[in-house]
Amino acid sequence: MPDADIRVLVVEDEAIAAEAHAVYLGRLAGFVHAGTARDGHSALRSLAEAESAGRPIDLVLMDMTLPDLHGLDVSRRMRSAGLMTDIIAITAVRDLKIVRGAVAAGIVQYLIKPFTYATFAQKLGQYRDFRLQLGTQSRVTNQSDVDLAFASLRAPAELPRPKGLAEGTLSAVVDFLKEHESPVSSSEVTDALGISRVTARRYLEYLADTGTVLRSPRYGTPGRPENEYSWMRIPRP
Amino acid sequence: MPDADIRVLVVEDEAIAAEAHAVYLGRLAGFVHAGTARDGHSALRSLAEAESAGRPIDLVLMDMTLPDLHGLDVSRRMRSAGLMTDIIAITAVRDLKIVRGAVAAGIVQYLIKPFTYATFAQKLGQYRDFRLQLGTQSRVTNQSDVDLAFASLRAPAELPRPKGLAEGTLSAVVDFLKEHESPVSSSEVTDALGISRVTARRYLEYLADTGTVLRSPRYGTPGRPENEYSWMRIPRP
DNA sequence: GTCGCGCGTGAACAATATGACCGCAACCGT
DNA sequence: ACGGTTGCGGTCATATTGTTCACGCGCGAC
Numbered sequence: 001m002p003d004a005d006i007r008v009l010v011v012e013d014e015a016i017a018a019e020a021h022a023v024y025l026g027r028l029a030g031f032v033h034a035g036t037a038r039d040g041h042s043a044l045r046s047l048a049e050a051e052s053a054g055r056p057i058d059l060v061l062m063d064m065t066l067p068d069l070h071g072l073d074v075s076r077r078m079r080s081a082g083l084m085t086d087i088i089a090i091t092a093v094r095d096l097k098i099v100r101g102a103v104a105a106g107i108v109q110y111l112i113k114p115f116t117y118a119t120f121a122q123k124l125g126q127y128r129d130f131r132l133q134l135g136t137q138s139r140v141t142n143q144s145d146v147d148l149a150f151a152s153l154r155a156p157a158e159l160p161r162p163k164g165l166a167e168g169t170l171s172a173v174v175d176f177l178k179e180h181e182s183p184v185s186s187s188e189v190t191d192a193l194g195i196s197r198v199t200a201r202r203y204l205e206y207l208a209d210t211g212t213v214l215r216s217p218r219y220g221t222p223g224r225p226e227n228e229y230s231w232m233r234i235p236r237p
Numbered sequence: 238m239p240d241a242d243i244r245v246l247v248v249e250d251e252a253i254a255a256e257a258h259a260v261y262l263g264r265l266a267g268f269v270h271a272g273t274a275r276d277g278h279s280a281l282r283s284l285a286e287a288e289s290a291g292r293p294i295d296l297v298l299m300d301m302t303l304p305d306l307h308g309l310d311v312s313r314r315m316r317s318a319g320l321m322t323d324i325i326a327i328t329a330v331r332d333l334k335i336v337r338g339a340v341a342a343g344i345v346q347y348l349i350k351p352f353t354y355a356t357f358a359q360k361l362g363q364y365r366d367f368r369l370q371l372g373t374q375s376r377v378t379n380q381s382d383v384d385l386a387f388a389s390l391r392a393p394a395e396l397p398r399p400k401g402l403a404e405g406t407l408s409a410v411v412d413f414l415k416e417h418e419s420p421v422s423s424s425e426v427t428d429a430l431g432i433s434r435v436t437a438r439r440y441l442e443y444l445a446d447t448g449t450v451l452r453s454p455r456y457g458t459p460g461r462p463e464n465e466y467s468w469m470r471i472p473r474p
Numbered sequence: 475g476t477c478g479c480g481c482g483t484g485a486a487c488a489a490t491a492t493g494a495c496c497g498c499a500a501c502c503g504t
Numbered sequence: 505a506c507g508g509t510t511g512c513g514g515t516c517a518t519a520t521t522g523t524t525c526a527c528g529c530g531c532g533a534c
Binding site: 477480482483488489490492494495497498500502504 | 512
C-alpha cells in the first residue's frame, strides 16, 4: 500500500490547463491521473464516488478560481466531510490572504501559475518524499521523525540558475534590490556589496532577462547612459 | 498589525500542562497568552467569542486528547466554521494517522510530549518567522516568496551527523571557530589544524548548512571568491 | 587473517569573480 | 551641426577557489 501509485484528481476549469496538468502527471513516476473535475461541486462528487468505490483519491491539484466555488471553499467542504485527501493549490492568484488561508485549510503546497515542468515536478516530488517518510515507519514516531517529514514537505525550492551565477551572490543582489524602493544602478550595487562592476552587472542583467527586475536607462549625465534596475513588486504577468 | 503580538489560546485538559504552556508562552517575546480552554467545545466557544469581540485568536496550541472531542475534530470544526486560525498540535499521541490527518487539517506544527522548553521555543519561533515572512510583503508574491514562507515552518533538520563526519574533527573545527573573533577561511582552518582543504571545507560546509556558523563569500580579489565562516554569537531566535 | 566500513587525502575538473580593454551612446563646446 | 569628451556597456583571459573522484589507511567484525 505505501508503494502504490498516488492517485491524483485534477480540479481545473480551463480545459487546456487541465490537459497540461494531466500530461505532466503522466511523465512523473509514482503518480496516476485519476480524473479531472471542471468545478467545485463535481470535484466533491468525484472525491466521494472514488471514496465509496474503494479507490480513494490521495491528492488533489486544485485551481483556486473555479466557476462555482472558490478553491478554498472546496477545500473546507472536503475537510467538513471528513476527507483527509491532501491538496496542492495551483493558481495564478497571488493574494496573501489566500496563501494564509491555504495553509490553514491544510493545503500542502502552493504553486503559482505560470510554472515550468521543473517546478511542478519538484513540488510533486517533495510530496512523494513526504508520503514516503511517513510510510516507512509503522505506528510510532518521535519528534525528529515528524520534523523530517514536515521538512521534506516544505523544503524551499532551488530554482535552477544558469552556470556562472553563485547562489550567495545572487541572493545578496536580490536582497539589496528588494530593500531599495528607488531604482539602483550597477555601480551602486558594486559599492554596496563590495563586488566588481562586471559581476554586479552580470547578476543584474540575469535578473532583468528573466523578468524579475525592470531595466531602464538613466539619462542626464555625460557619458553613455547608465542602466538602472528596480525590483518588480508585481512580477511579469 | 504585523508587528502586534500573536494571541494564543491554549487548549489542554490537564491543568498542570496547561499552566506550563502558559508559562512558557510568557517567556517568549511576541506571544500573548489569550486564554485557556479545557475541552473542545469550550475551545470553539472561546474562539468564536474572541472573534466577535474583535480580538481574534491568531494561534491555538491544541492537545489532541481532549475529554469531549478529538483535537482533530476540533480543528475540522474550526475550518468548517470558517476560522482561519493557525494550529500547533501538542500531544503525546504518536499515531501516524493522526500526523497525516493533522497536515490535512491545516496544522502548522506538531509537537510531541514530553518536550523541552528549547523545542517549544524553537517551534513557536518558526511560526513567528512564518508570519513575519508573509507580513512583510504587501499584496502580491512570487513563487519563491511563498516557498520561503513555507520553508520557515520547516525544522532546521537536526541530522545526527550525516556519515562522513567524525566527532573529534568536528569539535576541533568548532573550537577553532569559537576562539576566532573574525571570520576564517577554509584555508586558514586547513593550515591551523593540519587537515586537508577538502576535509576542512566539508566540516565548515556542514556547520553552515545546519545554521551554526555563518558563511559569506569574500570578494575583492581575482579568482573564484573564497568563502569565509564565522561563529554565530547570537544564534537567531 | 581478511573483509568491509568510515574517514581523510591528493589530484583532476568545474565554477566564478576580476582587471583590462574596446566600443558605444549620450552630453558639451564651438 | 559636428567633433570631442566622458563614463558605462560588453567581452576576454586569468586567477583562485569550490567540487568531485578514486584511493589509502586504520580499525572492528566475523
